[in-house]
Amino acid sequence: MFFNSRKWDLKSIQSKPLLLLVALLLTVGCATTPLNTLSGQPQLQQSPIPSRIILNLTQTPASSQAVTWRTPSIATNSRAEIAKATGSPDFATKASTTPALNETVTLDDNSIVFSHSVVFKELTPGTLYAYRVGNGTVWSEWNQFRTAQNTFTPFSFVYFGDPQEQVKSLCSRTFRTAFSTAPDAAFWHFVGDLVDNGDKDREWEELFDAIGFIPRVTPMILVPGNHEYPDRRRIKGDAFRIFPLWRPQFTLPENGPKGLEETAYFLDYQGVRFIMLNGNEQLEVQAQWLETILADNPQPWTIAAIHQPIYSTGHRGRDHRRQELFVPIFDRFSVDLVLQGHDHTYARTKRLVSGQAIVGQNRGTVYVTSVSGPKSYPVNHRYDPLMEVTATGQQLFQVIRVDNNTLTCEAFDSAGNRLDKFQLKK
Ligand SMILES: [Fe+2]
Ligand SMILES: [Fe+2]
Numbered sequence: 001m002f003f004n005s006r007k008w009d010l011k012s013i014q015s016k017p018l019l020l021l022v023a024l025l026l027t028v029g030c031a032t033t034p035l036n037t038l039s040g041q042p043q044l045q046q047s048p049i050p051s052r053i054i055l056n057l058t059q060t061p062a063s064s065q066a067v068t069w070r071t072p073s074i075a076t077n078s079r080a081e082i083a084k085a086t087g088s089p090d091f092a093t094k095a096s097t098t099p100a101l102n103e104t105v106t107l108d109d110n111s112i113v114f115s116h117s118v119v120f121k122e123l124t125p126g127t128l129y130a131y132r133v134g135n136g137t138v139w140s141e142w143n144q145f146r147t148a149q150n151t152f153t154p155f156s157f158v159y160f161g162d163p164q165e166q167v168k169s170l171c172s173r174t175f176r177t178a179f180s181t182a183p184d185a186a187f188w189h190f191v192g193d194l195v196d197n198g199d200k201d202r203e204w205e206e207l208f209d210a211i212g213f214i215p216r217v218t219p220m221i222l223v224p225g226n227h228e229y230p231d232r233r234r235i236k237g238d239a240f241r242i243f244p245l246w247r248p249q250f251t252l253p254e255n256g257p258k259g260l261e262e263t264a265y266f267l268d269y270q271g272v273r274f275i276m277l278n279g280n281e282q283l284e285v286q287a288q289w290l291e292t293i294l295a296d297n298p299q300p301w302t303i304a305a306i307h308q309p310i311y312s313t314g315h316r317g318r319d320h321r322r323q324e325l326f327v328p329i330f331d332r333f334s335v336d337l338v339l340q341g342h343d344h345t346y347a348r349t350k351r352l353v354s355g356q357a358i359v360g361q362n363r364g365t366v367y368v369t370s371v372s373g374p375k376s377y378p379v380n381h382r383y384d385p386l387m388e389v390t391a392t393g394q395q396l397f398q399v400i401r402v403d404n405n406t407l408t409c410e411a412f413d414s415a416g417n418r419l420d421k422f423q424l425k426k
Contacts, residue, residue, distance in 0.1 A: 048075045050116075050133045050140045052208045052249065055219035057187055059253040059267045062125040062150035065219065066251035067133060068117040070105075075135035078102050080118040085130040085144050092130075092142065100133070105248045107201040115248035125150040143216040148186065152271030152300065155186045156401040161341040161370035162193035164227060168206040170374045170395065174414040175211050178397040179218075181412055185399070186269065188218055191341040192225025192279075192307030193373075198243040199230075222250065223276045224263050225307040225341060232280075240281065252276075257285045266293050272402055273299040275335075279308040279322065279342075287325040294333035300426065301402055304330065305339040309369045311352075311383045313390055314343030327355060330365045336407060336424055337400075338367045344377040346370050346391040346411060348420060357386055362425045370396050370411065389420050 050069040058064040067080060078100040083091045100116040107113060116133065123129065126149040130142045148155075158178050163171040178188075195203035208215075226232070228246055230239075247262050256264035256276070263278040264286055275293065277286055294302065310323055330338065331353050350357040351364025358364035372395055379390045395414040400407065404426075411420040 048073050048135055048138050050138075052204075053133060053140055053143070054208075054215040054250065055145055055217070056251050057219045057221050057253075057267055057269065058119060058251075059255050059265070061148040061219070061267060061269055063121065063123050063147065065120045065123060065129070065131075065145060065147065066117065067120070067131065068115060068249060068251045069133045069140070070249075071114050071116065071135075074102070074104075074114050075100075075116065075138075077136040078114075078116045078134075079136060080120070080131055080133045081139075082120050082129055082131040084124075085128040095130075103248050105245070107245075108199050109201070117251040119251065123147045126153075140216075143213075145217060145219060146186075149270050152404070154401065154403045155270050156182055156184060156399055157187050157189055157269075158182050158185045159189045159191070159339050159368075159370065159398040159400055160372040161191060161346075161396065162225060162227075162344060162375070163190075163207065163210070163373040164193040164196050164225075165373050165375045167195060167203065167373065168210045171207075171372060172210040172212075174372045174395045174397055175214060177412065177414050177416050178399075179214055181397075181416060182399045185218060188214070188220050189274075189305065189339065190220065190222040191305050191339050192223050193227040193341055194222070194225070196227055198224075198228035198245060201245060204245060204249065220250075221252065221267070221274065221276065223305050223307055224278060224280065226280055229280050242280075257282060257289045260286070264289070268299050270402070271299055272301040272303055273297050275302070275304040277304060277306040277326070279306045283321060283325055287329060290326065290329050291333075294329065294335070297333065301407060302333065302335045303337045303339065303400075304335050307340065308342045309340040309347070310338060310367050311347075311349055311355075311386055312343055313345045313347040313369060313379050313381075313383065313387070315377045315380055316343075323355070334363060335365050337409070338365060340367060340369045341371065343369050344371045344373075344375050344392070345379050346389070346394065346396055346420070347379070347387060348389045348411075348422065349383075349386045350388050351424075352386060355386070366422070366424060368398070368409065370398055372397055388422070391419065394419065 048071045053069040056066040081095040083095040098118045103115040128146045132139045132142045252262040253265035254261035266275045347369040349367045353364045376393045398411045400409045407424040
C-alpha cells in the first residue's frame with residue numbers, strides 16, 4: 001500500500017544512491033524471516049488462513065451440510081460458524097459454532113498440512129445459510145449455501161466429466177462458463193479424474209485455483225476415477241487403494257460398502273436418488289449393495305455415476321465386467337441415467353434395456369459420457385448402434401434439470417455453445 005501511494009521515478013532513484021540503499025534495506029528487511037528473539041531461530045510465518053474450502057452434500061441435504069478446509073498449521077480452536085442469512089450484516093450475531101474434526105495430512109513432498117471438517121446439522125430445509133470457517137481469530141469470509149427441500153421439488157445440477165490435465169490453464173473457463181450458464185445449480189457433480197496424478201498435491205492446488213470460490217457456495221459430489229488411484233498395472237492386492245489425499249479433502253457420505261467410504265455412497269436430493277459407484281475396486285460388493293439401495297428407493301428418479309463407462313467409446317479395450325455386474329441391476333430397477341467419464345469423449349446412448357435400444361417408450365437407461373478437460377481421444381465406434389450422439393475434441397459441462405415428469409440434460413462447450421439436449425419423460 002505504502003509503495004503504491006507514489007509512483008517512483010527510476011531516473012531520480014539512480015541519481016540518489018542513498019535513497020536506493022534505504023529502499024534496498026527495506027526490501028531485504030521485509031523478505032527476511034523474522035528471528036525468534038528468545039531462541040535466535042527463524043520463526044515460521046505459517047498463517048492459519050483457511051484454504052481449499054469446499055462444501056459437500058451429505059446423506060441428508062435438506063437438514064445438514066458438510067464443509068472441509070485446509071490450514072498449513074494446526075488450528076487448535078478450529079471451528080465453523082453458521083447462521084440463517086439475511087440481507088443485513090446483523091445475521092452474524094445469531095451464528096452458532098461447531099467445533100471441527102482435525103486431521104493431519106502428509107503431502108507427497110513429506111510436508112504436513114491440516115484438514116478440518118464440520119457437518120452442520122439440524123438445518124431448516126430450503127433455507128439460505130451463511131457460514132465461515134477458522135479458529136476464532138482468523139476466519140474465512142462468510143459464504144452462503146441453500147439447503148435442499150425435503151420434498152420433490154424441481155432443481156438443476158451440473159455434471160462434469162474428467163478435468164484431469166491443464167486444470168488451471170484450460171479447465172478454469174469451463175468452470176466459469178458452467179457457473180454463469182447455471183448460476184442456480186443446486187450442486188456440481190464430478191465423476192472422477194479430477195487431476196492426472198491424485199497423489200500430487202500441486203495438481204489439487206491447480207484444481208482449487210481453477211474452480212475459485214465456487215465450491216464455497218455450491219456443494220460438490222464426486223466419485224473417484226482411476227487417476228485418483230495408483231496405476232493398477234503396477235500395484236496389486238491391498239496396496240491398491242485410493243490415494244490418501246482424497247478423503248481428507250472432502251466430507252462425503254459414508255453409507256456405502258465397508259472400505260469404500262466417501263467413494264461409493266448414495267443420497268436423495270429433492271426426488272432423485274443419486275448413487276455413486278467406485279469403478280476402481282470391489283465391483284462385486286458394490287453390485288450387491290446397489291441392489292439393496294435400489295430395492296428400497298422411494299424417489300421417482302434415479303441417477304447413478306461411475307467413472308468407467310458401461311458402454312465405452314474410448315480407445316481402451318471393451319470391459320464386460322461392469323456391464324455384466326451393473327446393467328441387469330440398472331434394468332431391473334429402471335435407473336434413469338448413468339453419468340460417466342474416463343473416455344475423454346462425449347457419448348449419449350439411446351434408452352437401453354439389456355444392452356438393446358428401446359424406441360418410443362418412456363423406459364430404459366441413458367448412459368452419458370463426458371469430459372471437461374482438454375485431453376481428447378478419438379471416438380471408438382464399437383457401440384454405434386446403441387449411441388444417439390458421439391463427439392470428441394470439446395471441453396464440456398452438462399446442466400441437468402429435474403422436473404416433475406421430465407428430466408432435461410443439456411451439454412454445453414466451454415464457449416457456452418449448446419452441443420446436445422435430450423429429455424427423459426416419466
Ligand atoms: Fe481421464
Ligand atoms: Fe479415467
